[in-house]
Amino acid sequence: MTVNPRFEGASPISRLPDDRQFLEDVWDGLAATPKALPAKYFYDAAGSELFEGITGLAEYYPTRTELRILDEHGPAIAAALPSGAALVEFGAGSTVKVRRLLRHLRDLTAYVPVDVSGEFLTAQAEGLRRDIPDLAVEPVVADFTRPFALPATVGNAPRAGFFPGSTIGNFRPEEAIRLLDTFGAILGEGSQLIVGVDLVKDTDVLEAAYDDASGVTAAFNLNLLTRINRELAGGFADDSFHHRAFFNAAASRIEMHLVSREAQEIDIAGRRFDFAAGESIHTENSYKYSIASFRDLAAQAGWAAGEVWTDPDGLFSVHALRRRPV
Template identity: 45%
Template structure:
């Protein structure tokens, strides 16, 4: 790996404390109250998410890993040679390693992660496993326009890798906007390799977000702990509970933090009032049919070139290209 582990590119767009305060104030003044899901991923939150992925109820990681183990070689063949691989929300890059094993002469790998600690750890591990790989880590919010590091040689194409069905955390309007942004960043000859969780038995879906060990609840509540640490709030974590429910009509999990009593919480120089049972929406997780996802891609000017499914047909990885670029 021809980059120092601590040499992280930073686009400067992670909000400072004053910006974070305004984001939180605006969200908690809204009706209904809401907070952005990227607040989950400070260092403790990222570690908790890795534990979530190990829970028996959380089928997503198990199914996507099985898919990559079965199809990584075919996926790499589809991507082709001399690819610059840019991964949104890279985390520990465990699934990415399965793909890199099969890629032919990749130009570079650009992991994009908002939390610097997991990014540094991932870069170190990748350096040990792929010593010849050019890694250009970017500490940034992938939902904003990215200034990608310049690779040492020109790639044949740029492929944006977005695993884990994170696209499901965006409502339709925002998902389309993000896919359009990705279409711009991948260039005319590029592609998007993206994970999409599929619709299935609602009981299986709900269990994945309400594990028996309570790790997901701890992960959700860590958002409030983060606001206490970084903004000096005084959220009583025992005064809120995790709630995740599958809305079958909308085809999505809706995750909230629910106030257990009427209470006030310090926020900056003011306070926020919560009623008994009042909820803060913190995340959605959309589930798709293959037709749903093809329609979503189409709204962003993209089309599905290939689809790979895990052996249980619970999860998909799809390769998107610009609409009209596929020879008929």
């Protein structure tokens, strides 16, 4: 068994990180059976950049397909949103997708991008202000899975939400229902929500999208360990884990894992965790839906289904939802 000695003899108290929630989530996840980590921690600055690289890969169909839908059906999608709205993008990241809608939304009160990666969010917001100087851009650094306050400048404008990229698929169905309900609480009764949802399809197409030949997705997955080392005094050695992705048909989801290459002990801020050879850390799910199954899930979260737009090959879908009265 390999033991990483990086922090041998150091005081655990002296190396506790500033982000206590991150630490507790990692400790709890690695103490669980099976081991798992929240996918939201992928997105530090490096992780966000790597994900942007993934979206341009030949194997990764979701981004280009969703962009095609936004380009071809942009006017109709924009028409589903109220006039003079404040548009809140949950987990904004890059502005590439929202720009497809903004060209058809000339009377927005404000655009509110929300993301946990403050540095990346700020850079994207500044670029959007330069390109669209008449648009009020009000970024919010927050974890969109939890309630947060919208900027006061939004005032009483009608609320609309934008949640592209099939990020909803990263949550277990029961979590996705809670998340959509949280969005409804933030946006309010009568609000609109545009959601990108990946569809069930051939297994080979799905698995290639999450295990590309050039290894960018592997680097994205492994960057989570690099982040733990940097921010949480972690002791993961280079090349001690490898990336694995596969489609779990019974659960209708792609699973991503980090698999231990050997039996080893890992120290994280003074707490040690044992790994057997071949044992994995489950880092991400990406659930795939049919149009009907996603509409049913949204209804359970208090949203009424509206129009849905898809590509000719039925790879991806974009849904318009309306918040029902409580």
